Amino acid sequence: MKVSAIYEFLNEYAPFSVQDKFDNSGFLVGDMNATVKGICLCLDITNDVIKEAVANKANLIISHHPVIFDPLKSVTEGMPVYELIKNKLNAVCVHTNADMTKNGVTDIMLDLLEFERSDKILEPVMPDGTGYGKICELPIATHAKALAECCKKAFDCTVVRYTETDRPIKRVAVCSGAGGSTLPLAVFAGCDALITGDIKHDVWIDAVNRDFCLIDAGHFHTENILCNYLCGVLSRKFHNTQIFVAQSSKDPCSYII
Template sequence: MLTVKEVYEVVNGFAPFASQESWDNSGLLVGSMTQPADRILTTLDISEEVIAQAVQQQVQLIVAHHPVIFSPLKALPQNSPVYQLAAHGIAAICVHTPLDMSPVGLNAYAHGLLAEPLALENAQSVLEPSWTDGRGFGWIDTSTRTWTPQALAQVLEKTFGTVRYSAKETPIRKIAYCSGSAASMLELAVAKGCDALITGDIKHDRWYAAEFENIALFDCGHYGTERFAAEILAQRLRDAFPAAQVTANAGDDPAKIFIGDEKA
């Protein structure tokens, strides 16, 4: 019988929980280390859809990117995902910032996706070093060609889905990238000589800041840049536990975009 502890140790091997940011809440958040984990579901978020699938498939452990408990809980109503997991005896391991920073995690995976279509030199450096060994958030790399914002947006749309981008024309060679929500790193990218920052969840004021800094900004969405977490986690666990039943489901983007008379 595979246990939650064994899965936890494998995840800790490629995305050390000790590397998480002080504000993060990664680790075993629901259940016990001694629980069985022969049936595993990996995902981005522990949503209603994911819990329903887990119950239907008799999943024993969910391994997710985003923490199912982030802020302190003051109540536990029946519609809480934590309540529902506990009620069905499903354990939950969440690996948030450690997976962002992992050499085989989200940002590294995105670099692999973008290296060829963006003609990157594959000489990336870390955008924001955070941990003692130099690993951190995002990356910086240089393209062998010069891009316009429109041309770069076309490539990003094919990779991530819907993309918003700066209207200001500026030539792009040196590119910064960070999955999730990293518009706060705009000034850092500028200081490091970048021509563009690709991330998600960009607030209104950041677009104007980018104009003044003469840097192109691309919003590929939080879901768009991080949905790959489900498959990254699943593949690592399949390799470690060939006999286990491991299913990946990134879930659907909870936000829809209305275009004309149809939802995109």
């Protein structure tokens, strides 16, 4: 089986043509005609992930975040791109196309939260209305702390940050990764809460002033969930190939609790 076969399968799942204009999803490093010996999945292609792939004789790494995002002016020893090439590894990255596709990151979030899936897009960006995040209705109203606790359990977070409010929460917006900029959209859509990650200080202040429930479940924890999903999908399709999620694909931060 060639790398190109895996690429085409991923392209069917989340077409690379449906990626945001700033993105760099796709086949980024390697040889499309290389024979796949094993597949390693991760959120970010770090040097630790590369070492784990090599140790497990996997020569294809599939990540969510592109290993080449901003233009590179040099490639030197110790950089992940250099290490990929040196070890003859291939890299395919599925980023914003996986954020916006059906059964993508947001739908996986809804499933883990045990929320009913929704077709209501929080931030449409494509001409056909495809975009980031979903808006869903809870069958029973909840409150801020209970919703934050639900997120901590669903995404196995070390820490969940949230704004306290006494308002009942019925309509919830969910957006993976760094979705703080979607707060005004969630408010405009009549949502009572927004679940996302990577919230900036000024967005927290805005939420408090609006008496709005804002929940930061972490960039890592709201997106690393794609790895297990893709591992299951790929394993069912390519069952004779070693496919695994890198143990080194972990939150880069440590916490004092």
